[in-house]
Amino acid sequence: MLRQVWAGLTGENLLNLWLMAFIAAGLIAGIATGFFKARKIQPNGFKWKIFRWEIFGAVVTTSLSGVVLGALNKYLTAHGWVAFNPAPTSWWVIAAEYVAYFFLFDTYFYWLHRWMHKEPVYTWVHKWHHKSTSPNLLTTVSVNPLESIINGGFVPLFMTAFTVIALPIHKETAALILPTNIVMGLYVHAGYEFLPRWWNRTWATKWFITTTFHDQHHKYFNYNFGGYTTIWDYICGTTRKKYEADFDKLCERRSAPRAPVVAPEPVAQEA
Numbered sequence: 001m002l003r004q005v006w007a008g009l010t011g012e013n014l015l016n017l018w019l020m021a022f023i024a025a026g027l028i029a030g031i032a033t034g035f036f037k038a039r040k041i042q043p044n045g046f047k048w049k050i051f052r053w054e055i056f057g058a059v060v061t062t063s064l065s066g067v068v069l070g071a072l073n074k075y076l077t078a079h080g081w082v083a084f085n086p087a088p089t090s091w092w093v094i095a096a097e098y099v100a101y102f103f104l105f106d107t108y109f110y111w112l113h114r115w116m117h118k119e120p121v122y123t124w125v126h127k128w129h130h131k132s133t134s135p136n137l138l139t140t141v142s143v144n145p146l147e148s149i150i151n152g153g154f155v156p157l158f159m160t161a162f163t164v165i166a167l168p169i170h171k172e173t174a175a176l177i178l179p180t181n182i183v184m185g186l187y188v189h190a191g192y193e194f195l196p197r198w199w200n201r202t203w204a205t206k207w208f209i210t211t212t213f214h215d216q217h218h219k220y221f222n223y224n225f226g227g228y229t230t231i232w233d234y235i236c237g238t239t240r241k242k243y244e245a246d247f248d249k250l251c252e253r254r255s256a257p258r259a260p261v262v263a264p265e266p267v268a269q270e271a
């Protein structure tokens with residue numbers, strides 16, 4: 001038995017085991033040293049009642065929207081509405097296709113998101129996601145199934161549009177696009193800010209959304225509508241005025257020795 005286990009611990013397996021041990025040790029060390037605590041955006045924001053709702057929402061939404069979007073993709077591919085460019089290509093073509101997706105989705109999301117904040121759409125569709133005023137990873141999938149279909153529907157829409165204009169994307173691009181929405185969703189709802197202070201001070205980086213940026217959308221509602229970038233919010237003046245100052249404060253708090261955890265401000269809509 002022991003010999004079998006030992007025989008299995010070779011090459012790739014051993015490397016995976018080392019990687020997992022490394023990540024686990026990092027997480028334990030992070031918790032023990034207060035690394036995560038110091039980076040929590042809303043230190044006292046967790047509520048069991050909301051977390052239970054998020055679990056329910058996640059299960060309902062992922063199953064419902066998974067079925068609808070899966071069927072839609074199948075239909076579009078079977079009927080030739082979505083096709084891929086099979087020709088070999090260079091990395092910069094893949095990069096250009098990905099960049100097109102990234103900024104087009106960001107535009108689509110920003111304007112639909114602002115529309116979803118208007119009644120009666122807010123109450124019927126978007127309110128579900130805003131039950132969470134202090135996001136965590138599960139908040140990503142705690143959305144009304146309809147909203148999940150609207151957001152997730154962008155990928156088939158994008159692939160169909162490019163097929164129709166005779167510029168079908170490459171399979172490699174699709175492989176990069178598909179996980180992007182979920183990865184970005186988890187990133188903005190993480191509840192922890194890991195980026196350095198200089199991030200918001202230079203235009204080379206400040207256009208890219210931070211976790212604090214979207215966290216504040218959940219806390220204050222009427223600001224920071226962007227999904228991948230802050231560009232549309234800066235253009236339309238919908239960035240929360242205190243966002244940059246609060247981001248700085250968060251960075252200061254974690255660099256201060258044994259900084260006290262600040263009590264959260266009451267959740268309120270700002271004028």
Ligand SMILES: [Zn+2]
Pocket residue numbers: 113117126130217
């Ligand atoms: Zn919203």
Ligand SMILES: [Zn+2]
Pocket residue numbers: 129135139189214218
């Ligand atoms: Zn959100």
